[in-house]
Amino acid sequence: MIQYVGSSEEQAAGPMLQLSRLACKDVLNSLDVKEAPRFSGVEISMLSDDLDLELAEGLLDFCQEVPAGACLSVLHTDLGSGTDCEQRLFELTAERRLRESEKIWAEKLKRDSSKEKDFAAAAAKRRKGQEGIDSSVERLAFIDADLAELEKQKLQTSWYALFSQIQAVPRNPIHELDFSNCGLHSTGLGFLTQVMLDLENRAEGLKIRWLILDGNELTDTGMGVLTSFLRLSREIEGLQVRNVGITEQGVSELVAGLVTNRSLRLLDVRQNGLCALDAARSAISGVQRFNPAVEILLT
Numbered sequence: 330m331i332q333y334v335g336s337s338e339e340q341a342a343g344p345m346l347q348l349s350r351l352a353c354k355d356v357l358n359s360l361d362v363k364e365a366p367r368f369s370g371v372e373i374s375m376l377s378d379d380l381d382l383e384l385a386e387g388l389l390d391f392c393q394e395v396p397a398g399a400c401l402s403v404l405h406t407d408l409g410s411g412t413d414c415e416q417r418l419f420e421l422t423a424e425r426r427l428r429e430s431e432k433i434w435a436e437k438l439k440r441d442s443s444k445e446k447d448f449a450a451a452a453a454k455r456r457k458g459q460e461g462i463d464s465s466v467e468r469l470a471f472i473d474a475d476l477a478e479l480e481k482q483k484l485q486t487s488w489y490a491l492f493s494q495i496q497a498v499p500r501n502p503i504h505e506l507d508f509s510n511c512g513l514h515s516t517g518l519g520f521l522t523q524v525m526l527d528l529e530n531r532a533e534g535l536k537i538r539w540l541i542l543d544g545n546e547l548t549d550t551g552m553g554v555l556t557s558f559l560r561l562s563r564e565i566e567g568l569q570v571r572n573v574g575i576t577e578q579g580v581s582e583l584v585a586g587l588v589t590n591r592s593l594r595l596l597d598v599r600q601n602g603l604c605a606l607d608a609a610r611s612a613i614s615g616v617q618r619f620n621p622a623v624e625i626l627l628t
Contacts, residue, residue: 343367343368343369344368344369345368345369345370345371345372345400345402346359346360346364346365346368346370346371346372346391347371347372347374348371348372348373348374349372349373349374349375350374350375350377351373351376351377352376352377352378353376353378353379353380353381353383353384356373356376356384356387357383357384357387360387360388360390360391361391362390362391362393362394363394365391365392365393365394365395366394366395366396368395368399369395369399369400370392370395370399370400370401370402370503370505371388371391371392371399371400371401371402372400372402372403372404372507373388373402373403373404373406374402374403374404374405374406375404375405375406376406379487380403380406380408380487380490380491381487381490382490382494384490385490385491385493385494385495386494388401388491388494389494389495389498389502392502392503393498393500393502395502398502398503398504398505398535399502399503399504399505400503400504400505400506400507400539401503401505401506401507402506402507402509402541403491403507403508403511404507404508404509404510404511405509405510405511406487406510406511407487407511407512408486408487408488408491408508408511408512408513408517409486409487409488409511409512409513409514409517410482410483410485410486412482414479414482414483414486415483415486415514415515415516415517416514416516417475417479418476418479418480418483418516419514419515419516419550421472421475421476421479422476424472425469425472425473425476428465428468428469428472429465429469431461431464431465432461432462432465432466432469434461435457435458435459435460435461435462435464435465436458436462437458438454438457438458438461439454439455439458439459439462440458441454441458442454442455442458443455483516486517488511488513488517488520488521489517489520492517492520492521492524493520493524495524495528496524496527496528498534499533499534500533500534500535501528501531501534501535501536501537502534502535503535503537504535504536504537504538504539505537505538505539505540505541506521506537506539506540506541507541508540508541508542508545509541509542509543509544509545510543510544510545511544511545512545512546513542513545513547514545514546514547514551515547515548515550515551515553515554518542518545518547518551518554518555519554522554522555522557522558525537525540525558525562525565526558526561526562529562529563529564536564537564537565538564538565538566538567539565539566539567539568540565540567540568540569541569542568542569542570542573543569543570543571543572543573543600544571544572544573545573546573546574547570547573547574547575548573548574548575548579549575549576549578549579549582551573551575551579552570552575552579552580552582552583553582555568555570555583555586556582556583556585556586557586558586559583559586559587559590559593560586560589560590562590562592562593563591563592564592565590565592565593566592566593566594566595567593567594567595567596567597568593568595568596568597569597570583570596570597570598570601571597571598571599571600571601572600572601573601574601574603575598575601575603575604576601576603576604576605577604577605577606577608577609577612579601579604580598580601580604580609580612580613580627581608581609581612583596583598584596584612584613584616584625585612585616587616587619587620587623588616588619588620590620590623591620591622593623594622594623594624595623595624595626596623596624596625596626597625597626598625598626598627599626599627599628604627606627606628609627610627613625613627
């Protein structure tokens with residue numbers, strides 16, 4: 330576990346309860362909430378079956394009894410759907426935004442046709458606008474139908490079970506999350522960061538100050554999600570994204586989120602072999618003129 334940058338009381342917490350290579354029911358049987366005050370959190374790794382809602386609830390119950398806040402680590406356990414559900418959700422959501430923009434443009438074109446003094450030009454504009462509207466509406470209907478089915482699949486995924494349970498707990502007991510090598514996709518990451526921002530805005534409960542995402546194939550696409558999160562977060566102190574398949578473009582986009590962020594103290598983007606170091610260093614150097622407080626590890 331990476332050392333948590335927090336109060337001396339939090340740093341003096343006990344060891345992690347480490348459970349590995351077990352089935353969900355066996356992990357649940359090992360989570361004795363009466364013993365939780367002896368530990369700083371719980372680490373489960375290489376689950377032999379899918380993490381389900383019952384286990385997610387059990388993990389949160391255990392963490393509630395950990396003094397001074399808990400670290401929750403889920404390592405080397407695939408939280409994904411095992412299908413293209415997450416990728417299709419990501420692509421269709423992006424396409425839906427595009428089609429909505431096209432529909433708005435087509436509606437404006439149709440409205441503006443009334444301003445044309447030439448009848449033929451006005452008719453052509455109105456016809457083109459209506460064709461754009463009809464095309465967008467038809468495609469949006471197909472997208473919405475597909476999204477509805479994919480949303481049903483999403484509800485069955487391990488990442489949704491865990492992240493939704495973290496969101497549902499009235500008082501968050503977790504200050505650090507480690508999802509190393511969990512097969513997370515940008516879709517799941519988007520929901521996780523929404524949950525973290527929600528927790529930041531609550532009057533009660535802890536804020537998640539450290540997030541570890543090492544070994545997930547997030548690629549440059551996932552950096553857009555994290556950039557948006559960094560721009561809004563007021564509590565995150567450490568973010569690890571080692572070996573996540575990003576290039577210098579992803580690094581540049583990610584560090585752009587630090588221009589206005591004042592909470593982050595460490596950003597670790599090491600072990601990303603696709604990244605051109607000179608270009609990444611240039612982007613980092615530019616951002617650190619605006620935010621010299623954050624340490625960025627690149628090599």
